[in-house]
Amino acid sequence: RSNEGCRDATESWKPEPTMNTTNTTRHAVLIAALAALTLGAAPLAAQAQALVVNQAITEAEVLSAQKAWCQALVDISTTHVRDGQPAAKALAEKVIDAAYGYQMGAVLFKPTLTVNPQTFRTTRAGALAYFVGGDTAFPKDTGFALKGWTRCEPVNAAVFIAGDSATTMGKVHITGKDGKVTTVDKTWKFVKDDAGRLRIVVHHSSLEYVAAN
Numbered sequence: 590r591s592n593e594g595c596r597d598a599t600e601s602w603k604p605e606p607t608m609n610t611t612n613t614t615r616h617a618v619l620i621a622a623l624a625a626l627t628l629g630a631a632p633l634a635a636q637a638q639a640l641v642v643n644q645a646i647t648e649a650e651v652l653s654a655q656k657a658w659c660q661a662l663v664d665i666s667t668t669h670v671r672d673g674q675p676a677a678k679a680l681a682e683k684v685i686d687a688a689y690g691y692q693m694g695a696v697l698f699k700p701t702l703t704v705n706p707q708t709f710r711t712t713r714a715g716a717l718a719y720f721v722g723g724d725t726a727f728p729k730d731t732g733f734a735l736k737g738w739t740r741c742e743p744v745n746a747a748v749f750i751a752g753d754s755a756t757t758m759g760k761v762h763i764t765g766k767d768g769k770v771t772t773v774d775k776t777w778k779f780v781k782d783d784a785g786r787l788r789i790v791v792h793h794s795s796l797e798y799v800a801a802n
Contacts, residue, residue, distance in 0.1 A: 644753040644781050651748055651755045654779055654787045658688055659741030659761070665720065665734040677735060678721045685716055690780065690788035701773050701794040702733060737766035743775070755779045756791070772797050
């Protein structure tokens with residue numbers, strides 16, 4: 590009995606968990622939770638740093654490309670008046686290389702004032718001859734961009750954007766040095782190259798149809 594009393598006394602003496610033990614347990618739980626959050630955040634961090642490639646074309650990019658084409662036409666004309674045909678040709682080469690997609694392949698270019706058998710200018714040489722002339726391989730080209738244009742304004746009837754390509758259809762009003770305005774019906778198709786720059790791959794231009802009175 591005395592042993593039982595001793596045993597009871599010993600059992601009753603077992604200490605309650607101290608504050609230090611409780612804090613240690615809480616710290617362990619907190620550390621485990623933080624570790625779980627860290628591991629869970631790792632894939633999210635990797636995802637946030639993922640490279641995103643977006644080749645979609647915006648309307649603003651299309652309008653900018655059209656305005657740049659018009660300004661280039663005026664610049665070539667101005668250069669021709671000021672510095673002559675060779676300088677205008679050098680500028681036209683830079684414009685074609687920057688605006689058209691000949692380095693990507695054939696461009697479907699039907700200029701305003703071309704005739705059989707050279708109606709379509711699918712090569713860079715054909716486009717350059719149309720704009721500035723001086724190429725014996727294209728004897729009927731006198732240089733559309735050398736006509737003293739002073740202003741060029743595109744007016745779209747519609748713009749169709751589908752991912753990485755955009756097609757426009759509308760009018761382009763071009764003002765000559767005498768103030769006369771020539772209006773052409775124009776269709777452009779743009780795509781983006783590997784550097785993200787818009788390139789003209791389709792260009793169809795024709796004079797407005799005038800019905801007989």
